[in-house]
Structure formats: structure tokens, C-alpha cells
Amino acid sequence: MNGVLRLPVEPGARRLILLEIALPVVLMVLGIYAGLLQVLFRAGVIQAAEFGGWEYYQALTLHGVVNAVVFTTFFAVAFGNALVPYALGMTLPLRWAWVSGITMIVGTLMAAWAILAGKASVLYTFYPPLMAHPLFYIGAALLIVGSWIAFFNWIPLYVRWRREHPGEKTPLAVVGMFATFIVWFIATIAVAIEVLVLLIPWSLGWTQEVNVPLARMLFWFFGHPLVYFWLLPAYTMYYTMLPRLAGGKLYSDKVARLVFMLLILFSIPVGAHHQYTEPVVSSGSKLLHAFLTFAVALPSLITAFTIAASLEYGARQRGAQGLFDWIVKQPFFSTDNWMFAYLIAGLIIFIMGGISGIVNASYNMNLVVHNTSWIPGHFHLTVAGPVLLAFLGMSLHLLSTYSGKELRLKRLAVAVPYLWLVGVFVFSWGMMRGGLHGEPRRSNLGLSYLNPDSPFYHPEWKLYVTVTMIGGIIMTIAMLAYFMVFFTTALSKRSQEAQVTFPLSEAYHDEPAGALLNFRPWLIAALVLIVVAYTPMVRDVMRGTFSSAPGYEPHNPAPVNQSLEEEIEQSATP
């Protein structure tokens, strides 16, 4: 792209970033295959016994962990390792960057072994009393620690940049990536406590039981900000790159900074909206978290208008007239500008993802949809919408620039996001309609819902599970096309020197940003809000009367630890 700064890449940084992109893409081949099995099973095309040697929950765990946790975390670190030094005009300190990358890889391999060996079929939420092999938890902890090291490695760069550029605004790309990792760091402290204090000692047999409500509260303290950790790198691309790809400028740099700060403020204190149906959480806590959930939707609503204004400005620069001409004048199918397709398709999907999120957040409506297939419908319109497509697009950009290889099969590359868009809309329609008719989110009794022998036999869901399957097949085809583009490019000959370059946008006008220039007040306000929102939750959990449970494996229904059952039997014996 013309006028975009191109910088040479050190060989160490080049190898690291390519590794951090390629490893999760390779694992994703398994993750996508496991997703295809789910839709075929729901529609009754295959039975659970036909999961290619995997057990149902094992395949579902693989699908969620690889696609939603491993791919996203590696991507965010690789993207930050490339973007933060580039935007600051500095080079990445390599020693700690490698320590971070190796820690993440070792952790991922440990967790992958546990899942593939059938010793960690606990899904990506790893709720106790489902129990996994200790290596699964240790691997997850290492993945997190590795990502922290990457973040800590950028901080000295930023501090030096501030010293050398007094009075200048921090580049917006750096604000976006720091917001991502501030949210991630705070959120992962809770899950680190859950894993280190509750789950690892329990899975090693050092403790006999685990406090389930406490573990769930700690998980959701992490689990909701996790979704903004996924979303924020995509927002960084929308604000800092999409306006330029659309031929225009960012409509308001100040509003972009406000959005990032609001996401630091509101992303965390909302975990109870995943626990509306849990009796241990008081209605007061649920109400407070519900209000805060509506607050966290605000930065996304602001984003919708700011990005639309930037797109309109770009199209008018290229001659769009009248009220709606700017919509059709976007470079939807440009092969020179192929990343635009990934970002715009994700945004279109997110309109429906956002609406379904507001439904979930509303207590009364949540009671209708909770634990039904509506919820996977919602999250495929969010994490598998704007997030996945932005990450896929950027992974191709990083692959191409860091390897010095021209992107291959460009037309196919542009088709991928639109094919995915069609697939995910069809899939989510099936899942969400099915959910409204009571189709469960995840349950396995060995037989599909369309099998008359299944205790879950529901012929009226046939339409929904069939539509879901069609959507899932289209999504799989889109991913096969992506893998073709990725691997064909990776295996092609180098055509130029490796370089780092991003199409960073200019702002429409230079606005004073005041309190938005400094992270500190927002960070302090976020910590205060967390204390306000979580003090009553901790009190609720501590007051709960039924708190501990022995371990359980879904495909091995006898509790791993028999003590509670024995206790119940003994107390029943006269």
C-alpha cells in the first residue's frame, strides 16, 4: 500500500512471529475438524461413536480450547510483538520475547497432550467438578504466564518512548494493544488463583474436594474480560487500519481513545451475567452486574458509529454521493486491499452478535436462552465473527510481510470472509432458533437429538439442527480455503526482503485528548469498580451452604473421588 512505512525485520523477531502465527494455525486444523463433527452429530449424520476415536466432550474441548483460547492468545501476542515496536519506532527486545514464546508453546503442548489423551475433557470453561489431568491446568497456566511476559516486555519500550517524546500522544495502536493486555492481565489473576490454589492441588489429589461456586466465580471474573481480550485486537485494527484500507481517515481519534479506556473500565466487573441462574449469587449482585453489562456494550455502540463515519468519509473521498452510496462504494472485493474484506465482514457479523449479547444481558430474556444452543449462536457471531476474521486477515498479513512472500491465491483470500459470513449466519440462525425451542447447548447421551432412541429425541428440532449443519459445512469450506491460502503462501518462494509494515490510518483532525492520554486514572477507576462489583459476589459465595464437590469425568460417570458418595451412603445407612 502506498505511503505506508516499511521497516526491516531482525531474523530473530521474524522467526518468533512466524512461529507464533503458524503453530496455532496448524492446531486449528484439528479445532475446525472437531467443530464439523459437532454439527454432523447434532444433525444425526454421525453418532458419537463415530468421532474418529475421540469422545464427544473430548472433541468439544479440543474445538473450544484450540480455536478460542490457543489461537487467540498466540495471535494477540504475535500481533502485539509486531505492532507495538512498529508503532513506537523501536525494535522488539528479543530475549524475553523468546522466553514468552517458548513458555506459551510448552504450555500449549502440555494441555494439548492432556486433551488428545482423553484426560482433560472439561471444555474450555473447565468448570469443576469436571476434573482434568494436572498437565492440562499447568499447561494453561504456562500459556497465560507466557503472554504476561510478552506484555511486560513491551512496557520498557513504552516508558522509553514517553521519555523521548514528552507531550506527544501515545500512538493509538499502542493504546489499543496496551488496553488489550491490561484487561488480560487483571482478568487472568483470578483464573491463575483458581488454577493454582483450587484446581491443581485437587487434580493432584492433595485436596479431596473443590469449592465449586468459588471456582466458577473466579472463572467468570476472567471469562468475561476474556471476550474483550479477544475483541480488543480486532478493535485496534478497526480503529488504526480499517479507515486507511477504506481510503479515508479515522473520524475521531479522541473517541477511539475513549472506547479503549471504557473497555478497560467496564470489561471486568460483569462476570455475574454468566451466572444469572446460580442460586448462590444474590439478586443484588446479579442486578449490579447486569447494569455494568449494559455499560460495557456502550463502547461497542460508539464504535459502530465512529467506524461507520470513517467508512463513509473514505467512500465520499472516492466520489460517493447521496445517502447510501457510501455503503456500496466500499472496496469489498479488492484483491490489492484484501484485508478490508476480513474487517468489514467481521463488522457486519458483529451487528447481530451485539444484538444477541444485549438479549443475553437482560435477566428475564437470559432465563429463556441460558444453556440453550442460542448461546453458541451468540458467540459464533462475536468471537467467530469480528474476532476470528480480523485475526485470520492479520495472520495472512503477518505471514506475508514477515516471510517476504507475496500473498498467494488472492481472490480466494478475499472470498474467505464472505463465505464465512454466510456460513456463520446460517449456522447461528439454526442454533439460535433451536435454542428458543429448547435445544440444549451441549449434552451428550451418545445419540443425536434426531435419533428416536435418544432420551433427548426431539423431531421438531430437525429444521434447526439441519440448518446448523449446513452453516457449519459452509464455515468448514471457508476455513479450508483459508488454510489453502495460508499454506500455499507459506510454502512459496520468498519474493522480497522480510519487513514489518501496517497500513496505519491518520486521524481526520487533531483533537486534544485530555484525560484520555493517560492510562492511570482509568486503571484506578477500573480497580475501584472491580472492588465494588465483586465484594458482594465474594460474600455470596462464602455464605453459600453447598460449596464442595468431588471430581468428575464426563465419559467416566463415577466420581473420581468417591468420598462424597460414600459420605452420603453412610449418612443414609440407619
Ligand code: HAS
Ligand atoms: Fe457475549 C455469553 C453478553 C459481546 C463472547 N459471550 C458469551 C459467551 C461467549 C461470548 C464466548 O449478558 C459464552 C460463554 C460460555 O461459554 O458460557 N456479550 C454480551 C454483551 C456483549 C457481548 C452485552 N460476547 C461478546 C463478545 C464476545 C462474546 C464481543 C467475543 C468476542 N455474552 C453476554 C451474556 C452472556 C454471553 C450475558 C451469558 C449468556 C448465558 O446465559 O450463558 C456486548 O459487548 C455486545 C456489544 C456489541 C454491540 C455491537 C456493535 C456493532 C458494531 C458493528 C458495526 C458495523 C459496521 C459495519 C460499522 C453493541 C461495532 C457497517 C457496514 C457497512 C457495509 C458499511
